[in-house]
Amino acid sequence: MSAATDTLTARDGVSTRLSDTLWRRPKLLLVLLLLPPVLWLGIIYLGSLFALLLQSFFSIDHFSGLINYEFTLRTYAELFTPANFDIIVRTVTMAACTTLASAVIAFPIACYAARFAKGRWRAVFYLGIMMPLWSSYLVKIYAWKLILAKEGILTWALEGLHLNWLLDAYLALPVVGGNSLSVSTTGTFIVFVYVWMPFMILPIQAALERVPVSMLEASGDLGARPGQTFRHVLFPLALPGIVAGSIFTFSLTLGDYIIPQIIGTSRLFIGQAVYQHQGIAGNIPLAAAFAVVPIVIMGVYLYIAKRMGAFDAL
Amino acid sequence: MHSDRASLGLKIAAAAGLLFLHLPILLIFVYAFTTEEKSFQWPPPGLTLKWFAVTWNRPDVWEALGLSVKVASISTVIALILGSLCAAAVSRTRFFGRETISLLVILPIALPGVVTGIALRSAFSIADIPFSTWTIVLGHATFCVVIVYNNAVARFRRTSGSLIEASMDLGANMFQTLRHVILPNIATALVVGGMLAFALSFDEVIVTTFTAGQQQTLPIWMLEELVRPRERPVTNVVAMVVVLVTMLPILGAYYLTRGTEAVAGQGK
Numbered sequence: 397m398s399a400a401t402d403t404l405t406a407r408d409g410v411s412t413r414l415s416d417t418l419w420r421r422p423k424l425l426l427v428l429l430l431l432p433p434v435l436w437l438g439i440i441y442l443g444s445l446f447a448l449l450l451q452s453f454f455s456i457d458h459f460s461g462l463i464n465y466e467f468t469l470r471t472y473a474e475l476f477t478p479a480n481f482d483i484i485v486r487t488v489t490m491a492a493c494t495t496l497a498s499a500v501i502a503f504p505i506a507c508y509a510a511r512f513a514k515g516r517w518r519a520v521f522y523l524g525i526m527m528p529l530w531s532s533y534l535v536k537i538y539a540w541k542l543i544l545a546k547e548g549i550l551t552w553a554l555e556g557l558h559l560n561w562l563l564d565a566y567l568a569l570p571v572v573g574g575n576s577l578s579v580s581t582t583g584t585f586i587v588f589v590y591v592w593m594p595f596m597i598l599p600i601q602a603a604l605e606r607v608p609v610s611m612l613e614a615s616g617d618l619g620a621r622p623g624q625t626f627r628h629v630l631f632p633l634a635l636p637g638i639v640a641g642s643i644f645t646f647s648l649t650l651g652d653y654i655i656p657q658i659i660g661t662s663r664l665f666i667g668q669a670v671y672q673h674q675g676i677a678g679n680i681p682l683a684a685a686f687a688v689v690p691i692v693i694m695g696v697y698l699y700i701a702k703r704m705g706a707f708d709a710l
Numbered sequence: 711m712h713s714d715r716a717s718l719g720l721k722i723a724a725a726a727g728l729l730f731l732h733l734p735i736l737l738i739f740v741y742a743f744t745t746e747e748k749s750f751q752w753p754p755p756g757l758t759l760k761w762f763a764v765t766w767n768r769p770d771v772w773e774a775l776g777l778s779v780k781v782a783s784i785s786t787v788i789a790l791i792l793g794s795l796c797a798a799a800v801s802r803t804r805f806f807g808r809e810t811i812s813l814l815v816i817l818p819i820a821l822p823g824v825v826t827g828i829a830l831r832s833a834f835s836i837a838d839i840p841f842s843t844w845t846i847v848l849g850h851a852t853f854c855v856v857i858v859y860n861n862a863v864a865r866f867r868r869t870s871g872s873l874i875e876a877s878m879d880l881g882a883n884m885f886q887t888l889r890h891v892i893l894p895n896i897a898t899a900l901v902v903g904g905m906l907a908f909a910l911s912f913d914e915v916i917v918t919t920f921t922a923g924q925q926q927t928l929p930i931w932m933l934e935e936l937v938r939p940r941e942r943p944v945t946n947v948v949a950m951v952v953v954l955v956t957m958l959p960i961l962g963a964y965y966l967t968r969g970t971e972a973v974a975g976q977g978k
Contacts, residue, residue: 415883422803429799430811433792433855437814441826441852444833448825451832501730504723512716521728523964528731530906530960532913534932535949539734541936542741545750549737552752594731622717643820651822654916658936667824671919674828680835683828690822698820 452684461678471681475689480669484689487666491649493585495642498593499600502641503634506600511609529594537658540587544578544659574661584660591655592648596641603637604630636705643694643701650690666690735953742950747943761943771948774931781843781927782911785850789907792851793858794900801866818853826853827920834921841923849921850911857910858903865899898966905959913956928952 418425454463455470474480509521528536543550554560567573567580574580607630615625653667664672666686673683716724742761744754765771793815800811818826830849839845873895877887915929922930932952935945 411885412883415885418884419878426799426803426805429795433796434811434814436788436792437818437852437855440830440833440848441818442814444829445825447833447836448829501727504720505727508716508720508724512720519968523961524728524732526960526964527957528735530909530956531735532929532932532949532952532956534913534915534929534936535738535952536734538932538936538945538949539738542737542750542752543734547749547751549752590730590734647820647822651824652916653824654933667822667916670824670828674831674920680832684832687825687828691825694821 448684448687451680452688454681456679456681463681471685472688474682475685480686483664483666483669483686486663487650488693490581490585490588490665491646494588494592494649495596495645497585497589498596498645499638499642501589501593502596502600503638506597506637507604509597510601510604525594525597533591534654536591537587537655540583540590540659541578544576544583544586546576546578550577578659579661581661581663584656587655587659588649588652592645595644595648596638599640599644600634600637603634603640607633639701639704643698646697647690647694650693738946738949738953741946744943744946747941750942761947764941765944765947765951768944770926770931771928771944774926774928777843777925778912778928781846781850782908784843784847785854785911786904786908788847788851789854789858790900790904793855793903793907794862794896796855797859797862797866801863802871815856815859819856823914823916827917830917831920841921841925843925845921845923846918846925846927849917850914853914853917854907854911857907858900861899861903861906862896865896869895902963902966905963909956909959913952 418428452471453467453469454465455468456462457464475484505521505525509518509525513521542548545551551560551563554563563577566582567576572580572582572585574583577583577586611629611633612625615629616622620628651667653665653671656665657668666689670683670686673679673686740754741750743757743759744751745756745758745760746754796811796815800808826849830845833839834841834845869892873891874887877891878884882890913929915927915933918927918930919933926934928948932945932948935942935948939945
């Protein structure tokens with residue numbers, strides 16, 4: 397034993413001594429482990445966020461176009477002008493609708509994957525959920541540009557079914573309609589749901605997997621119809637999972653500026669407002685103030701989600 | 711509700727949901743072969759392999775692909791180092807501010823990408839940092855850390871601490887323990903985390919538009935083509951190749967974690 401230790405000590409004395417020091421002083425080891433990631437994230441990420449926050453308290457001189465480096469809340473007040481406030485309301489509404497639709501579509505998939513898929517089917521479901529989740533974001537949007545285009549597959553299919561009058565009637569509707577689906581709010585909505593819905597499936601599946609089968613059987617034994625069991629037992633137990641999933645769908649929709657730019661009307665969303673104000677307009681303070689809006693909304697959202705126990709379902 | 715058999719309604723709803731997820735991606739594969747050049751006409755008037763050759767000879771596609779691979783590789787390496795260090799610290803010891811560290815790691819991906827993007831952009835402009843490959847890497851590595859961290863933390867949690875103590879008791883120093891005990895135990899988790907981080911960085915566009923300046927990664931190239939289409943068939947081919955390429959890390963990650971799935975399910 398001592399011979400073995402001796403050879404080790406003899407072979408790499410410096411590393412052994414260093415190792416002993418670290419073993420005796422675990423705090424030092426902890427600091428050494430944490431220093432690089434905390435420095436990186438602290439300086440690059442938090443530093444940038446702070447810089448952003450700082451900019452939102454400056455304002456822009458509308459005549460010269462120069463930034464006025466004096467503390468003011470005027471830029472935040474600008475958020476509440478009708479045009480800007482419209483953008484915020486539109487984005488939040490879209491995020492809420494996307495979240496709701498995602499939950500409705502994701503629930504059956506998650507339910508089947510959690511409770512009925514066995515063996516090979518389990519693998520099929522797992523990959524069937526992971527592949528679209530990880531597929532290229534832009535390619536997914538592009539695929540919908542192909543589908544929703546006037547000469548595309550959707551119009552072709554509806555013509556084949558002699559249902560194109562239905563599409564025309566729908567497109568004639570005021571808010572949701574437009575010239576074609578690819579330049580309508582409905583188009584934006586479909587793509588949002590398509591791109592962010594997969595993020596909803598896994599948290600719901602995790603929540604459902606933890607529901608004991610005996611509980612559902614007990615509900616049935618006590619005379620509940622399947623619908624009642626769902627309403628009073630399964631759904632309440634799955635709710636933390638739904639809320640956890642909604643954090644992703646809501647946050648991701650809130651900050652997206654590429655989907656509405658490619659598919660949809662010319663009406664802006666928060667992300668587009670941020671992008672345009674910092675780019676073409678050069679109004680960094682207003683862009684920064686706009687960027688603070690999703691941070692605040694997500695802060696409130698996360699607080700509520702935490703109180704509903706959603707973090708245990710992540 | 712029968713506990714052993716799914717109702718027909720549930721089966722149909724689940725199948726329809728999965729079809730909704732997969733059909734649009736399959737459509738990309740068909741369009742890559744179409745002879746139609748100007749519009750998105752369906753059904754395709756004819757099929758051809760011509761556009762694969764055209765795409766192959768496009769230097770701008772190769773340049774964008776090269777930059778994307780470079781950025782993703784560097785970001786993955788940085789994320790691997792920072793993510794595993796952080797995971798080791800958080801899982802081995804309990805200390806004050808542990809929750810704050812987890813939050814700090816998750817924040818870049820929890821906040822909308824546009825916030826991260828403009829935050830970095832304004833920091834670069836304040837600090838007078840010119841755009842370069844490294845500004846893109848700074849952004850990508852920051853949100854890739856969480857992917858590695860999540861995989862490593864889950865694995866550390868399942869690795870028994872007594873293994874490490876046994877190694878030390880048998881006379882190995884910390885570095886020998888790291889090399890012969892810890893690394894073999896967490897290796898697959900790191901490989902999976904690295905592959906996913908690579909896939910995430912390779913595909914990222916929202917933050918990149920703010921940190922790239924005039925440079926074009928493949929997603930930026932693609933975005934340009936979507937906003938101002940130049941040659942649609944080339945876009946179709948690139949889209950198909952991108953789908954195929956991003957599938958590889960996901961399949962790899964799946965096969966590497968397959969055996970541990972049951973254990974992972976219990977942990978979370």
